[in-house]
Amino acid sequence: MLKKERHQFIMDKFKDADKVNTIDLALELEISEDTIRRDFNELHNKGLIEKVYGGAFLVKDKSRNVFDISIFNEDKKIIVGQKALSFLSEGQVIIMTGGTTNLSFCKLIPIDFAATIYTYSLPIAMQLSQHPNIELIFIGGKLQKNAMVTVGIDVVQVLSKIKADVCFIGVSSLDVNQGLTEMGYEVSIVKKEMINASDKVIVLATSDKINRKMPHKVCGLDKIDAIVTELSPGSPRIKNFADAGARLF
Amino acid sequence: MLKKERHQFIMDKFKDADKVNTIDLALELEISEDTIRRDFNELHNKGLIEKVYGGAFLVKDKSRNVFDISIFNEDKKIIVGQKALSFLSEGQVIIMTGGTTNLSFCKLIPIDFAATIYTYSLPIAMQLSQHPNIELIFIGGKLQKNAMVTVGIDVVQVLSKIKADVCFIGVSSLDVNQGLTEMGYEVSIVKKEMINASDKVIVLATSDKINRKMPHKVCGLDKIDAIVTELSPGSPRIKNFADAGARLF
DNA sequence: TTTAAAATCGCATAATAATGCATTATACTC
DNA sequence: GAGTATAATGCATTATTATGCGATTTTAAA
Structure with a gap:
């Protein structure tokens, strides 16, 4: 057969x-x-x-509505999101990237949580618009349609002018040696700038993103203050990260 | 099991x-x-x-998906949208406001339509992101959560720098004497700027918006190049507009 | 406060999954 | 058709997940 x-x-x-x-x-x-x-x-x-x-x-073929975003591996992403909640404090200035991991995270943020959040992702902005006490600032620019995020010089310019307490980054690939890498050049540039603008950098990643490399480097592990996965920090699957001194959660 | x-x-x-x-x-x-x-x-x-x-x-309060936007009077809005299609030309630079009338309109735009579209509305941007040949530029700024649009100084600043061929405006109230008026001050400012930036102004409005006034004036009828409703241009319900010299479609 | 039921925690065990490797089957080249 | 590269498969080992059990803590009501 x-x-x-x-x-x-x-x-x-x-x-x-x-x-x-x-x-x-x-x-x-x-x-x-x-x-x-x-x-x-x-x-x-x-x-x-x-x-x-x-x-x-x-998997039931969900009607391909523009607005309903199906989240791959949602269970795992919920676990990641719940762990990430501990990095939130009221009143912070936060930068939030796009991606479904971050979207799951945003769904878990308490409804009355108060903060200022910058984002360049349409779905994230839609989600966060439900929170009455979040001052939400959308970073405008040219829209990259597949990822539903803005990119380009306008985005970089806005980011260069702000200073955030913390940045939550959803990643596509994370590697011990290469650090954080991206498929697209433009997104890699924007993420670099986001990291620059933030005091702390928290990476959210499900385990399928780990030990993978993409063409465009964003930053090394040394710039990352915390890596949150659905695995336990001691898991052998991320032992190489622990050995390299990464802060796992 | x-x-x-x-x-x-x-x-x-x-x-x-x-x-x-x-x-x-x-x-x-x-x-x-x-x-x-x-x-x-x-x-x-x-x-x-x-x-x-x-x-x-x-948990009953399965708060409906943030992303599914219900459109009131969708039938009427589809009629408006279809009429408005005739104002589109390939290659134009277009400004698109928010609202469900414009959303219905955007759903009707041919999938391969090519143009540059500026918008400040999250749902509109989500919808238009489906069109591969539309260069989509999102105007960033502080998010007004109920309307899902950005407002504030940043938005005005971006608009002051662009020049568009046409602006499609979804309105909340339209009156023969007062012209176009808005509930919110900030949105009224932004719309004013959009009209300033555009050669032509097309107003999309279902008949329930007509003959109503709101506190903040955007512009008079004289600035509007076309008013598209679901009614026939000769309908008695908008005779007063016809008498005042408005261009009805 | 007391008390019994219910929930949580830590652990042990068993079932299932992932991984590296050897073997076999299939496809491809000459 | 022979030889070789590639893919597929099964097996052994290791990792992960699911589940039940006893000990301990929490809960709701007497």
Whole structure:
């Protein structure tokens, strides 16, 4: 049986039930569970299924409304967000980058929390607009459509003029040696400036972002005051970061 | 039974009853109460349930998604939007205000339409970010949360420096004598500046906005190049505008 | 305050998942 | 068709997650 057939077979299973078990599939197809898990991983990366401990669920094709933002790995991101809450204090001036990890974080901020928050992300701004006591300042500029953030000289200019207490950065890749790197050049420039403008830098990242590199460097680990992941700080998966002296949470 | 199934099972229980008991669930599913409690904790962390001593309640106030914007009188606004399409030309520099009428309009813009659009409205920007050929520039500033638009000195400053071909203005009130008026002072200032920056001014308004006055004046009818409503231009309900020489569409 | 039920905590255990590596199958080149 | 590179698979090992149990703390009501 070809891998592709097997994938189809798995997807067909969802016509009968909305979950499948790893073991059942392995028995039925008479192959190892490892292979089924690898299949799950591939289907998950295509966004077709959601993996859970012991099996998988079908992801329901949400109507592609512009405004409903689906958050990949939301559970993990909620854990990250909850840990990050401890870095918030009332009255701070905060810079918030974009990304779904930060979005999850923002959803968790207490409704009456008072602070000044700068952001360049449309979804983050929409989310934070629910908080009556947050003074929200949107950093204008040219819109980068895929990420829903503004970039360019205008953004950098605004950032160069402000001084924030703390910056929460959602990242796409984090590596022990390379530090924080980005896919896009423009975003890397903006993030650099954000870090410059802030006294403290808190990085929010789910573990899938860790030990990855992208072309454009933002900063080294030394500039980062805290790395918040869904893992426990002692986890072996981030031991290399601990060894390198990173402050993990 | 997978953990996620169990969570769904618990959530389904709320269809029958307001409250679920820890013990009952443990007995029914033949698992320990500890597990049920851990499930409760997870569901609670997701904001789905409220824990109480001995069980849990459903959180009903599932505050509707921040991102789904409900449009009142959408039918009428779609008619307005369709008429307004005729004022669009490829390659223009356009200023777009906020409001649900303009949002409906933006939804109708052909997907491959090419232009440069300035806006200060978060929902409008989200919507327009779907158009690959639109150069979208967001005007940053302090966010006015109810209207989801930026206001203040920064916005005015940006506007004072640009020159647009056309400005599409969604309005809250339009009156034959007072012209265009606004509820909020800050928004009125910004709109004034937008009109200043544009060669042509197109007003989009459903008929419920017509013949109403608000405290802060934006401009008189003479500055408006076109008024687009869902009514036919000859409708008696806007005869007074026609008599005053307004260009109705 | 007392008391019993319920919740939390720490730990042990078992199930499941990820990882590195060896083996086998498949595709590709000459 | 032989040889080689690549991908797929299974196995052993290690890591992670789920769950139950006992000890301890908290809660709600007598």
